[in-house]
Structures are given as C-alpha cells and as structure tokens.
Amino acid sequence: MLIHGWGMNSQVWADIGKALEENNTVGYVNLPGHGDVTNVSLESLKQIADLLAAEILQPVTVIGWSLGGLVAQALAKHHADVCTKLVLIASTVCFRQRDDWQAAMPQDVMDRFQQSLESDYEKTVKQFLALQFIGTKNSKQFSRQFQEGILNFPPNPQALRQGMQLLLDTDLRPYELACEMTWLFGAKDRIVPVAAAEAIQCLYPHSTIEIFKDAGHAPFISEPETVLSTLKAKLP
Numbered sequence: 001m002l003i004h005g006w007g008m009n010s011q012v013w014a015d016i017g018k019a020l021e022e023n024n025t026v027g028y029v030n031l032p033g034h035g036d037v038t039n040v041s042l043e044s045l046k047q048i049a050d051l052l053a054a055e056i057l058q059p060v061t062v063i064g065w066s067l068g069g070l071v072a073q074a075l076a077k078h079h080a081d082v083c084t085k086l087v088l089i090a091s092t093v094c095f096r097q098r099d100d101w102q103a104a105m106p107q108d109v110m111d112r113f114q115q116s117l118e119s120d121y122e123k124t125v126k127q128f129l130a131l132q133f134i135g136t137k138n139s140k141q142f143s144r145q146f147q148e149g150i151l152n153f154p155p156n157p158q159a160l161r162q163g164m165q166l167l168l169d170t171d172l173r174p175y176e177l178a179c180e181m182t183w184l185f186g187a188k189d190r191i192v193p194v195a196a197a198e199a200i201q202c203l204y205p206h207s208t209i210e211i212f213k214d215a216g217h218a219p220f221i222s223e224p225e226t227v228l229s230t231l232k233a234k235l236p
Contacts, residue, residue: 001027001056005066005090006163007125009035009153012065016220019228024235027060031071033159042162045074045170053079061085061235066191066217067163070095070170077175085180087234089227090189090217092196093172093203101171103196114164121157132217135188173203181207182234184227186215 002013010028020026029052030037041047048071062083064072069091076083097104116124181204185197197209210230212219220227 001029001052001060001062003029003052003062003064003068003071004031004034005068006167007034007128007155007160008065009155011035011153012218012221015224016228016231020231020235023232027056029068031068031159031163033156033162035153035155038156042159042166045070045166046078049074049078053082056082058082059084061087063087063089063231064091065089065220066091067167070166070172073172073175073177076177076179077172080179083179085182085234086177087182087184087231089184089219090186090192091183092192092200093175094170095167095192096169098171101173101199103193103199105191105193110164110168114161114168117157117161117164121160122154125155125160131190133222134190134216136186136214136216136222177204182230183207183209184219184230185209185211186217186219186222187211187213188216191217 002010002017004010004012010030013028017026017028031048032039032041052075059082062072062075062085064070064086069088072086072088073093076086092104094101095104096110097106113124113128183197183200185192185194187194194211197211200207201209212223212226215222
C-alpha cells in the first residue's frame with residue numbers, strides 16, 4: 001500500500017508503483033480531499049487509518065511518504081493486524097521542532113507556510129514542490145514534472161489546511177511501535193532534516209535506517225533505482 005504526502009496524490013507513485021507491480025499487488029491511496037477522493041476530512045490520523053483499514057483485505061506492507069508516513073504509523077498503531085511492515089520515506093514522528101525534538105522544521109517556517117495557504121494556496125503548493133528538490137541534481141526538471149502531474153488533480157484547499165495542521169500538531173513519539181520499520185531519508189531534505197535519522201534510530205533501535213546522499217524530500221524521484229532496490233528487498 002502506497003500513501004502519498006501533503007498536497008499530492010497517488011500519481012506521484014506512477015513509476016515506482018509500476019516497477020513494484022511486476023512482483024507484487026500494489027494498492028494506491030488518495031488521502032481525503034486529494035486526487036479523486038472528494039470527501040474532505042483530514043482532521044485526525046486515526047480517522048484516516050480507520051478508513052484505510054476498512055479497505056484492507058489482508059495484511060500489507062505500508063509505504064508512506066512524508067505526511068503519508070504519519071498515516072502509515074497511525075495504521076500500524078491502531079490496526080496492527082493489517083499492517084505487517086512500514087517503509088517510511090522522508091517522514092518522521094514529528095515534523096515541527098519542539099524543545100525536546102530539534103530534528104525538524106522550525107516553527108516559524110511552518111507558520112509561514114500555513115499563513116500563505118490562506119492567501120494563495122496554489123502558489124504555496126508550488127513553493128512546497130520546489131522545496132523538495134533544492135540542492136539535488138535536475139531539481140528544476142523534477143519540480144516541473146511534479147507540478148504538471150500533481151496540479152492536474154489539485155487538492156481541495158480545505159484538505160491542504162487540515163493536512164498542514166496535522167504536520168504542525170502531530171507528535172507520534174508516544175506510539176512505541178513494535179512492527180518492522182525501515183526509514184529512508186534524503187541527505188539534502190529541507191523538510192525532514194537528515195538529523196532526524198539519528199533521532200529516529202534512538203527512538204526505534206530495532207528499525208533500519210537508510211540515507212540517500214543525493215536526494216531531497218522525494219528520494220524515490222531523485223534516486224529511483226536505489227530506492228526501488230530497497231523497497232523490493234522489503235517486500236515479500
């Protein structure tokens with residue numbers, strides 16, 4: 001099961017998903033208010049996890065990117081019977097800096113994103129897309145491809161606001177998950193800093209951590225072959 005990130009939709013997985021389908025049954029999720037899902041309700045992670053669990057017929061490996069990683073963790077917490085493994089790409093347990101959690105985005109940066117959503121959400125989404133590839137090879141090309149694919153199915157503005165609030169408010173450190181977990185980080189990520197890798201390893205010593213040195217916030221786009229190899233190794 002593949003779960004996209006904030007402001008995106010399942011189209012982001014087109015290339016990776018097609019490759020995974022060669023040996024696996026792949027399910028694509030559009031979060032509420034994204035893609036072709038018109039229902040807008042991103043008010044709680046548990047609510048989303050409950051909706052997804054109701055559609056899962058047998059235990060699955062859940063691959064979550066960014067905000068989708070938070071949803072994946074919620075699914076593992078509240079529906080452990082249907083979630084056998086987690087692969088979390090450029091995700092974390094807490095996206096916003098706190099006094100005891102510095103490996104995250106500063107509060108003021110996230111506040112500016114939230115404020116700009118209210119004035120010009122389309123511009124904010126484009127800026128967020130560009131941020132994901134800063135410092136990576138072919139950053140302009142990747143950003144343009146993302147914009148073309150994503151903005152053909154623009155997210156609902158209310159879903160964007162709710163999703164941003166989840167990124168601001170959520171702290172999943174108390175979850176204490178026991179399932180098998182693999183965390184994939186981009187060394188050039190401006191949204192989930194690579195320092196989060198060490199913090200996650202301390203929180204979940206049993207998890208596997210991989211860092212992609214030339215990737216930003218979307219390693220499966222900037223380093224697709226390497227990420228695909230990792231994903232295939234984690235699937236049955």
